[in-house]
Amino acid sequence: MTEQLTLFEKIWRAHTVTARDDGQTLLWIDRHLCHEGSFHAFEKLAMSGRKVRRPDLTFSIADHYVPTRNREVGPDEPEIATMIRLLDEHSRTNGIRQFGLGDPEQGIVHVVGPELGLTQPGIMLVCGDSHTSTHGAFGALAFGIGASEVSHVLATQTLWQKRPRTMRITVDGQLGPHVTAKDLILSVIARIGADGAAGHVIEYAGEAIRGLSMEARMTVCNMSIEAGGRAGMIAPDDTTISWLKGRRYMPKGDDWEAAVAFWRGLKTDEGAVFDREVRLHADEIAPTVTWGTSPEHALPVTAAVPDPSGEANEGRRTTFEKAVDYMGLTPGAPLDGLRVDRVFIGSCTNARIEDLRAAAAILKDRSTKVPTMIVPGSTMVKRQAEQEGLDRIFTGAGAEWLESGCSMCAATNGDMVPPGERCASTTNRNFRGRQGPGSRTHLMSPAMAAAAAVTGTITDVRKLAEG
Amino acid sequence: MDPFGTLAATVVPLRLANVDTDQLQPGRFLRKPRSDGYDNYLFHDLRRNEDGSMREDFPLNQPQYQSAEILVADRNFGGGSSREGAVYALADAGFRCVIAASFGDIFRSNCAKNGVLPVELPIEAIERIWEMAEADPSAPLTVDLATQTVRLANDPETFGFEIDPFVKECLMEGKDDIDLTLAHSETLSTFERSYGQDFPWLTPTG
Ligand code: SF4
Numbered sequence: 176m177t178e179q180l181t182l183f184e185k186i187w188r189a190h191t192v193t194a195r196d197d198g199q200t201l202l203w204i205d206r207h208l209c210h211e212g213s214f215h216a217f218e219k220l221a222m223s224g225r226k227v228r229r230p231d232l233t234f235s236i237a238d239h240y241v242p243t244r245n246r247e248v249g250p251d252e253p254e255i256a257t258m259i260r261l262l263d264e265h266s267r268t269n270g271i272r273q274f275g276l277g278d279p280e281q282g283i284v285h286v287v288g289p290e291l292g293l294t295q296p297g298i299m300l301v302c303g304d305s306h307t308s309t310h311g312a313f314g315a316l317a318f319g320i321g322a323s324e325v326s327h328v329l330a331t332q333t334l335w336q337k338r339p340r341t342m343r344i345t346v347d348g349q350l351g352p353h354v355t356a357k358d359l360i361l362s363v364i365a366r367i368g369a370d371g372a373a374g375h376v377i378e379y380a381g382e383a384i385r386g387l388s389m390e391a392r393m394t395v396c397n398m399s400i401e402a403g404g405r406a407g408m409i410a411p412d413d414t415t416i417s418w419l420k421g422r423r424y425m426p427k428g429d430d431w432e433a434a435v436a437f438w439r440g441l442k443t444d445e446g447a448v449f450d451r452e453v454r455l456h457a458d459e460i461a462p463t464v465t466w467g468t469s470p471e472h473a474l475p476v477t478a479a480v481p482d483p484s485g486e487a488n489e490g491r492r493t494t495f496e497k498a499v500d501y502m503g504l505t506p507g508a509p510l511d512g513l514r515v516d517r518v519f520i521g522s523c524t525n526a527r528i529e530d531l532r533a534a535a536a537i538l539k540d541r542s543t544k545v546p547t548m549i550v551p552g553s554t555m556v557k558r559q560a561e562q563e564g565l566d567r568i569f570t571g572a573g574a575e576w577l578e579s580g581c582s583m584c585a586a587t588n589g590d591m592v593p594p595g596e597r598c599a600s601t602t603n604r605n606f607r608g609r610q611g612p613g614s615r616t617h618l619m620s621p622a623m624a625a626a627a628a629v630t631g632t633i634t635d636v637r638k639l640a641e642g
Numbered sequence: 643m644d645p646f647g648t649l650a651a652t653v654v655p656l657r658l659a660n661v662d663t664d665q666l667q668p669g670r671f672l673r674k675p676r677s678d679g680y681d682n683y684l685f686h687d688l689r690r691n692e693d694g695s696m697r698e699d700f701p702l703n704q705p706q707y708q709s710a711e712i713l714v715a716d717r718n719f720g721g722g723s724s725r726e727g728a729v730y731a732l733a734d735a736g737f738r739c740v741i742a743a744s745f746g747d748i749f750r751s752n753c754a755k756n757g758v759l760p761v762e763l764p765i766e767a768i769e770r771i772w773e774m775a776e777a778d779p780s781a782p783l784t785v786d787l788a789t790q791t792v793r794l795a796n797d798p799e800t801f802g803f804e805i806d807p808f809v810k811e812c813l814m815e816g817k818d819d820i821d822l823t824l825a826h827s828e829t830l831s832t833f834e835r836s837y838g839q840d841f842p843w844l845t846p847t848g
């Protein structure tokens with residue numbers, strides 16, 4: 176009988192250069208993506224006098240620090256100018272292809288990689304950024320690494336890793352109207368906890384997952400890290416293959432045929448065993464928002480702010496108290512109707528074309544009550560949105576339509592939520608101070624964020640969309 | 643990187659869960675060169691009041707914990723971003739060991755690359771260490787990497803911990819893993835050649 180393997184195991188084996196007795200494995204890396212934050216790694220490499228082994232397999236993209244109001248870095252931002260210049264210099268001196276500020280294919284690294292077809296099924300892809308898990312939506316094994324590991328990859332095109340455990344999350348049934356991939360993944364994180372998948376690679380399966388578009392699958396895999404997962408992946412299928420066809424770095428001609436034939440075999444064998452299985456039904460999932468300071472603090476929008484005093488466990492009670500206090504909330508108050516000060520639609524989680532379409536569907540013929548920033552995930556997404564006229568819907572509703580980058584997601588480029596302000600955000604982290612010191616973030620889907628922009632409060636999008 | 647052997651040092655107790663890397667080093671400091679020293683960014687926002695003054699109730703600000711080299715926290719320490727700066731901040735502030743009930747995976751591996759030992763212990767053991775450090779901030783904790791044990795000053799019990807043998811080796815010898823990899827140069831070149839032939843479409847053209 177042939178061995179039954181998970182998708183993860185198939186990719187792991189194909190990339191094993193050598194393995195030690197203790198299980199540490201030297202893995203071949205097919206694609207390596209860099210951004211401005213990679214400067215530590217390049218400096219480390221230069222200090223050791225080593226060279227980039229395969230510059231043709233590394234690509235660098237400016238995203239974390241790029242300004243979004245225009246494409247010029249102001250004279251008052253010398254450090255940001257340095258970050259962008261360093262990426263440019265390190266890319267040029269090492270012979271690495273760069274998509275820098277002003278490039279028509281620039282954007283957030285996890286949006287651009289797939290768009291260009293750098294991300295492919297079955298590959299091992301790494302980047303010095305935790306949301307590298309996004310690329311697993313294509314059936315790649317993709318994970319974030321630290322600066323020391325980035326310099327290891329640059330020098331050797333490999334990485335030492337201990338074999339992670341595997342977890343399958345199966346979502347049966349179909350998502351209800353206006354319930355999105357974001358609601359699905361927030362519900363999963365609330366269920367298993369922000370460290371629920373620590374040490375594991377997640378494979379998402381089941382009817383609800385199969386029914387998702389590539390954009391939606393990327394949203395799910397993106398937030399695997401918010402459940403502590405090492406990576407998240409979804410087996411490639413027709414949706415994957417037709418999405419990838421014709422993209423810039425996709426194989427062509429006979430190579431394309433060979434690649435597709437190979438990709439068809441990339442799935443978990445019937446009977447293969449996972450270290451852990453989690454199962455939920457799509458019916459259980461409602462439009463979801465976070466109330467606290469960890470993505471695990473997520474609840475259906477129809478719920479109320481939890482009352483910490485009702486928590487029996489002392490640690491949990493303290494955590495809840497601190498979160499409620501930081502977020503400026505009243506225990507027991509309904510989430511629906513909570514006033515917000517601003518809205519941010521952007522990030523590698525939810526700023527792809529479909530996300531913008533979903534926001535536009537809500538904003539059409541309506542106007543925003545609070546400052547609303549819309550930052551497309553890439554310059555190509557921006558162009559497409561403009562071709563579809565979405566930009567006119569956004570600006571017509573009074574929202575700001577900006578240039579692509581990470582922007583207010585992590586406030587690295589200076590776009591910040593002012594202290595004490597509450598922001599409805601399509602990003603992935605509601606950590607304290609993530610969007611600027613003292614910022615209060617509520618995570619939600621693009622449609623929910625658009626609904627919050629229209630009403631100035633957290634709002635169940637189903638009410639707006641249906642009535 | 644200095645080799646890690648046995649560490650006997652005092653502890654700063656941090657009774658917090660989900661201390662993410664944004665708390666360890668806020669994103670706006672990621673652009674700073676390492677040569678500046680990262681110790682000032684450690685818990686930058688968490689340890690300050692809104693007006694910028696230092697919070698007296700934050701353990702790292704308290705005089706009795708100033709010489710601590712071991713930080714002990716609750717579950718999911720270092721979750722979130724891959725920023726190695728979070729570890730630079732700890733290392734530059736003099737921490738050689740972090741103990742928690744669980745860790746973010748990327749943070750854990752970043753620790754080891756910078757000579758900081760990540761030790762996972764059950765929450766019961768952590769409670770005992772917190773209590774010890776709160777009762778007597780000068781009581782040392784002994785962390786022995788070779789035997790993979792943690793010993794409290796006032797407690798006869800020792801707590802064992804798991805660590806990946808490879809990580810242990812790198813930490814104990816203060817080794818750079820690139821050197822280790824280059825010892826496999828021939829195997830790597832052979833792999834690279836045959837892999838390139840098996841998957842010709844993976845060499846980018848475009
Ligand atoms: S959009 Fe946000 S989460 Fe995504 S890479 Fe940029 S900063 Fe990180």
